Amino acid sequence: MDTIFALASARGKAGVAVVRLSGPSAHAAVAELCALPSVRHAALRQLIWQGEVLDEALVLLFEAGASFTGECSAELQLHGSLAVVARVLRVLSGISGLRLAEAGEFTRRALENGRLDLAQVEGLADLINAETEAQRKQAMRVFSGALGRRVEAWRLHLVRAAALIEATIDFADEDVPFDVTPEVRDLIEKLLRQLRAELAGSRAAEQIRHGFEVAIVGAPNAGKSTLLNALAGREAAITSEIAGTTRDVIEVRMDIAGLAVTLLDTAGLRDSVDIVEKLGVERAVDRARSADLRVFLMQNTAEALMLQPEVGDIVILGKADIRTGSDNAVSGKTGVGIDWLIGEIALRLSDRAASAGLLIRERQRIAMEAAVVYLESAIGGMASAVALPELIALDLHRSMRVLETMTGRIDIENLLDEIFSSFCIGK
């Protein structure tokens, strides 16, 4: 049984953030960071990892049979900083036998150990929806653009490499070229290079920098850039009276209610013959779709844009300064409605904060790191004088399993398709 961990409190800047661990190594893992307090007694401890102080935290241990999940578990009550939480989660993921919990997994263990009744679990309904929404967004983010192409390439490499190995195992007698190892090695090495490059880019304080994306969308000259500047409190986007000034996507990072938010100012949505502007509009639509939240800045209530608001999006009227008698209107110029809008953005984002963002990216990073370990093991296995294809295949399958969150499920049927289209199998 794995020991799992996750941030148990809502994500965002707060007084306290609680990281929970559950499973047989929960106490041993905490012991790697600090001296263990006695069970059920809160104690203040410095968490130290390889000489580095991570945080000063309140540490609580629970015994098996007397915890939320019914398993041996622990709680680390950290300072509610995104940076501290990210660092602690990363340290925990590096401890052997520990892994990040799947959504709902603590509850599931509690249920399996008879610690929860159904009424409590039905509260999960919300989680399921949140999870689905987060996955949809995540998939979109991954599959649009450059990362999508990379993920697709990983998938192809993996399927091909595993299919080659499986073909030599399952069709020994038949017309399979005897030595597939050069191609397999080549594929794995390519994959390793790409995964390592992706990991290198995703490290450091990327998590915090990324945060949530909020896109401002609207027709040209609706006042999007002025609104962005007002929200950000500084001149980040160039504003002018000329429609179509913003052709690329402009990003401004700010802090809303303790959450890292990237505001996106996008090109005005209109059909254009100008190639550059057309590209800008396409990019605007793409980015806005994959953002966590969209603020639609409308010129009138009947306006139809190229992009439709989704459930939970904010739709407001712009240029309140030159408009009369409208409640739901803001003005970047005079600041009317800006505080209300910030409050509205904060409200909607914190609803989603529990399941989205950080943890998903963290999960991807952990998946990629695990895949690298398995692929390295596969390469090592191939180099060995007594290479056994079934062990190389096992490493490839394990790397597939961990990458599935990004590549989508790779099924045995995918491998068989590749085998049967590449080789004339059948005596």
Added chain:
Amino acid sequence: MRLFHVKHFDVIVIGGGHAGAEAAAASARMGAQTALISLRKNGIGVMSCNPAIGGLGKGHLVREIDALDGIMAVAADRAAIQYRLLNRRKGPAVQGPRAQADRKLYRAAIIDFLMAEENLTIIEGEVTEVMQSRGRVTGVKLAESIELTSTAVVLTTGTFLNGIMHVGAEKQPGGRVGDRPSVRLAAQLDGFGLVRGRLKTGTPPRLDGDTIAWDQLEMQPGDDDPVVFSFMNKSPQVRQIACAITHTNEQTHDIVRSNLNLSAMYGGHIDGVGPRYCPSIEDKIVRFAEKASHQVFLEPEGLDDSTVYPNGISTSLPFNVQEAYVRSIKGLENVRITQPGYAIEYDYFDPRDLDLSLQVKSAPGLFLAGQINGTTGYEEAAAQGLLAGLNAAALAISKDAIQFSRTDSYIGVMVDDLTSRGVTEPYRMFTSRAEYRLTLRADNADQRLTPKGIELGCVRAAREQRYAQKHERLMAAADLLESKSFSPSELTKVGVGVSLDGTRRTAKAIMAFPDVLEGQIDRLVPEFSAFSAEIRKQTATDALYLQYSQRQNADITMLRREEAAEIPPNFAFTGLPGLSAELAAKLSRLRPANLAQAGRIEGMTPAALTLILAHLRKRRREALKSEV
């Protein structure tokens, strides 16, 4: 109508192919009064396609059948005329025993074993109807208006359901050359509301071996140290022979290519889907046009039979074209075709309508096994027959349903695949379908399954005893190796390379090193050489995969727990609060049998699984309450 006074059977098995024979034998071993009904008694145990048993994945199934005291392995050992262990140069987990079998000897062996079963009656006749009363199967009706009653019926009709054979543009109803199709039964089965599909398969022309120029061909002998199928046997029982290999050439391909429009498959006469791993010569030439030559294995069909099965050139071309392309192949220039090749189309039932014991969900008491479920291959059929036979008997004598898991056997993998995903082409076993293949090996099938068989009551005394002895020796060997440990310098002395870290390692751990030699272990632990070759070999194999199987065990525990959470057939997914309508619709359509199957459905989330589990728990609690 004439009335017959016949005794009631616990289980009636319809069909005497590989599934039927194994089902009848298994049911009888369980102590159920069993009848096997076949159109012709001499059709029982017939190998209608290639004269070989076993192979990769398939050899694993044969060993599993044997571990449960089935008849396929022991019959194959009586008939095997050439043994080859496939993948000898790869690890033991992916090695598969295979043998050429003498058709006549195989059929005779199967009949022998069936005749020896005391609870089994063989009946010759055509079943025209499966009788039902109040939603339960009650027996069968034969063509002569004879009724036989039973608690369970196992249907193993292979390709006989609406079978149509094609040779070029000619077609003829039938399940196999010389046999009638079961049209009336097929029409009656429509009443069960099962979803049908259509598949096809093909065979090559059969050749007269006396007209083959063997001396011009490359011969392929069997293994020097044959590995037999049954755990009860040690060595081959009949004379061993060699096969030959020849190749198609450009001329062969030209002949096939210029006559493609005459092929039943390419002439648009066939709608069924064929297996991609068993392509016809037409398929090979169209899909792999760049290949100038394909291998053809010439496999003798028996010791006193000159018929040869040319493996690799199945076809549905007209007879004269078959003759022309076969004679273009080296060594076959003057060959005589004794029976033309043909393609056969047949109906199968969507196996997603079955539960994990192969019982039809909508018709309690009716079990389906073999090709009728969309599979191909003798071994796949026999393994299903075994499972269906065990369960039909269990139902009749009021025992619990018998199930296998992906974690304990290839049988479990196959049944889970069939019932949860259905088939899109004839389903064949591959080792790559088994995610735990390092532990599901042909060599340890007895260790995995015989204890379960003993508990179920389908393993007889002789095997139980053999198993107990072997198990005791294996444990003794493992204990011995575990009890001896060595320092790095002791190891270096006998030539085992380890880092000089001062750590003592047990002999068992050392055995896991891939490059350690048997002799080195013997020098370290002289007592180990007292064990038999069989025990030494399996101990070494266990050690080789030890670290991998340990990593696998956590996954296996998880999967077993999910498999244990069964989802009743009437479980309402729609309206479950929190479950999206899309997911609920998907679950209602696919009807997973347990939580593990549900988890493999695309789009499933851990939280949604939790929700389902919670409701399963609630139902169980309520059921317990209402019992009290």
